[in-house]
Amino acid sequence: MTDLAIIGCRQLVTLASPNGPRSGPAMRSLAIIADGALHIREGHIVAAGPRSEIERALPADTEIVDAGGRIVLPGFIDAHTHPVFGGNRAGEFERRLEGATYAEIAASGGGIRSTVRSTREASGDELLAAGRRYADWFLSGGTTTIEAKSGYGLSLDAEVKILKTIRQLNAGARLRYVPTFLGAHEVPDEYRVRIRDYVDLVIHEMLPRVAEENLAEYCDVFCEPSVFSVEQARSILRAAQALGLGLRVHADQFSADYGSLLAAELHAATADHLESSTPAALAALHAAGVQPVLLPASVYHLGGTRYPAARVMIDLGLPVVLATDFNPGSSPTASMPMVLSLAATQMKLTPAEAIAAATINAAHSLGRGEEIGSLEPGKLADFALHDCDDYRELSYFFGRDTAHSVYLAGRCVYRRASPATAL
Ligand code: NIG
Ligand code: FE
Numbered sequence: 177m178t179d180l181a182i183i184g185c186r187q188l189v190t191l192a193s194p195n196g197p198r199s200g201p202a203m204r205s206l207a208i209i210a211d212g213a214l215h216i217r218e219g220h221i222v223a224a225g226p227r228s229e230i231e232r233a234l235p236a237d238t239e240i241v242d243a244g245g246r247i248v249l250p251g252f253i254d255a256h257t258h259p260v261f262g263g264n265r266a267g268e269f270e271r272r273l274e275g276a277t278y279a280e281i282a283a284s285g286g287g288i289r290s291t292v293r294s295t296r297e298a299s300g301d302e303l304l305a306a307g308r309r310y311a312d313w314f315l316s317g318g319t320t321t322i323e324a325k326s327g328y329g330l331s332l333d334a335e336v337k338i339l340k341t342i343r344q345l346n347a348g349a350r351l352r353y354v355p356t357f358l359g360a361h362e363v364p365d366e367y368r369v370r371i372r373d374y375v376d377l378v379i380h381e382m383l384p385r386v387a388e389e390n391l392a393e394y395c396d397v398f399c400e401p402s403v404f405s406v407e408q409a410r411s412i413l414r415a416a417q418a419l420g421l422g423l424r425v426h427a428d429q430f431s432a433d434y435g436s437l438l439a440a441e442l443h444a445a446t447a448d449h450l451e452s453s454t455p456a457a458l459a460a461l462h463a464a465g466v467q468p469v470l471l472p473a474s475v476y477h478l479g480g481t482r483y484p485a486a487r488v489m490i491d492l493g494l495p496v497v498l499a500t501d502f503n504p505g506s507s508p509t510a511s512m513p514m515v516l517s518l519a520a521t522q523m524k525l526t527p528a529e530a531i532a533a534a535t536i537n538a539a540h541s542l543g544r545g546e547e548i549g550s551l552e553p554g555k556l557a558d559f560a561l562h563d564c565d566d567y568r569e570l571s572y573f574f575g576r577d578t579a580h581s582v583y584l585a586g587r588c589v590y591r592r593a594s595p596a597t598a599l
Contacts, residue, residue, distance in 0.1 A: 179238040180216040180586055182561075183227050185248040188212025189567050190224050191532065191550035197467065197495035197540040203529040206567065207550075214248070216557040219585035224551045243561050246580055249531065249570075250551050251320025251558040252512040253538035256424075256448050256469050256499035258358075259310050260303050260338045260345075261328045262294035264504045278478055278506065279402070279430075288328070288362040291504050295328035295338065303341045310502070311351045313510035315590035318560035318579035321352040323424075323499070323542055325396055327361030330374075332381050335359050339391035350589040352558070354542050356424060357383070357392035360404050360412050375408050379415040387419040393543070394445065398426040399435030406438050413442055422543060424448060424469075433457040440464035446497065446541050450484045451475060458485070462492050467541045470533075471501035472518035473509050486523035497541045498525075498533040517574035527571040557586035 188209040194202065213230035215222040215238075223230055234240075268286050272278065281287050295303070314322055324342045329335040339355055346353040359378045367374035386392050395416030397409040404412070413423050423444035427435025432452045439447035440460040447461055448469040461468060470484045489496050498515050501507035509515075512534055519525040525533065539549025548558050562578040564570060570578060582590035 177218055179222070179235055180241065181230060181234050181238050182214040182216070182241050182243055182248060183231065184242040184244055185212045185214070186210070186245045186565060187247040187567055188214065188224060188551065189247060189249045189531065190552065191250060191536045192224070192552045197537040197545065198532045199493045199495040200490065203490065203496070203532040204526060206528050206531060208567065212248070214551060214557070214559070216586040219557055219587070221551055221553055221555050221557050223553055245565070246561045247564050247567055248551075248559055248561050249318065249567070250535045250549055251560055251582065251584070252318050252534045253542065253549055254314065254319050254322040254499050254502070254510075254512060255446070255497050255538040255541045256471060256501050257322045257510070258325045258327060258501070258503035259322065260295075260307050260324065260326070260341050261291050261504050262296075262298035262303065262306070263291065264508070265291065268505070272479075285365070287505055289365060291328045292330050292362065292364060296331070296334045300337055300341055303338065304344055307341055307345045308348070310510055311345060311348070312590070314351055315582050316577040316579055316592065317511040317513050318562060318577075318582060319351070319510070319512050320558040320560070320582060320584050321354065321542070321544070321548060323356055323394070324353045325356040325358040325361070326392070327358030330359065330362065330364035332377070332385060335382055336385065336389075336391065339386065343391070350584065352584065354394070354544070355392045356394040356396050357386045357416070357421070358396045358398070359383070360397040360409065362398065362403060371408070375404070375412060378412055383412075383415050383419055387421065392421060394422040394424050396424040396426060399438060400426070400429060401431055401434060406434065409435065410438055410442070413438070413444070417442065428453040428457065436461060439466050445543070448499075449474070451480070451482050453485070455488060458489055458492055458494065462494050467495050467497050467537065469497040469499050469541060470519070470523070471499055471507065472522055473515055474501045474507035475522070476518055477507050477509070483522045486519065486525055490529065495537045495540065496529075496533045497538045498530060499538065511577055513570055513576070513578055514574065516571045520571040527568040530571055531567060557583060559583050
């Protein structure tokens, strides 16, 4: 395999050093190289630097790609998604617009449970085809890695079917998938009156199978009084921890400090959502080294106004992460550029802070801070060329996906179709 060089990057946004996730003022320094270039060998970055310096050191037969003055960023790392499901909920969306609430729809058997029905009915091939379609949506925004949760099966077989679909999608090598087992996403219809039995099924049958077949790296629970209580979530997460899985928690989405304190107690990798967290809970996350994963697109799509207190988190020194929460109910978007826009307008993150949250901080939240999330020698060559002149345009223009082309381990996996030329 010959070497590859990307030259002509108006801004090469490297996010090089310091080590570890970024917090506080460090979230604003992106280590940008003007007129930069990348040198890549066997899927990894050899060097990132000023064009003249990089060009001098290239072997004679290097393949050269001219970025044409575009900006080049590490691929976005979307650390919270639910990308494998049957059907969608456009009909329910319409009901919500006519006045029904998300909670009312869920209580009447809709919501997550309606997607569970269509996911159980779908074959593995159908889920794979839908997953491939959504993979393109992630790529078109410049995303190269996603954390992918199960959770629309809620039976041993259906959860395994979803996790195996995620494994197949990952094997396609267009997008990286980090699998998370979310068997405790909702209580399935057949267990409504015996929730404890469902918790036992998750602990004694699903988790051991997931661990035995190495189907997931993380375990997540939707912690909410109307779904899984703190006690139930604790027993599931402890069982997962004992099997060697990392922990993530859907916490404080609708109820104050419901889940976040448990995430702190268990030293989870992340606490996600946090729309209803108090400053005391945020301080507990900070003390326990838990990273907050903020999902402003779900607040937007549910028509809410209570966004997570991102500025308070950054001032506390929490290494904030941004993600789409792509799912058919609360957040039907795979667009990280859209999330950057919402982070700016609704949570007052600067463009640089948002990029740090969507790349290096997200990589650390997935235990991959040494491999991805920045453009530095030795790391995987996962990056995107964006049609912008300046990185701030990513947060500023909104409603468009900006990726021109996307590379995974040095291989081009996405290129936007060129507009039809006038006849
Ligand atoms: O993260 N909160 C729970 N899970 C998803 C919603 C899933 C759905 O509505 O299908 C979320 O917002
Ligand atoms: Fe979610």
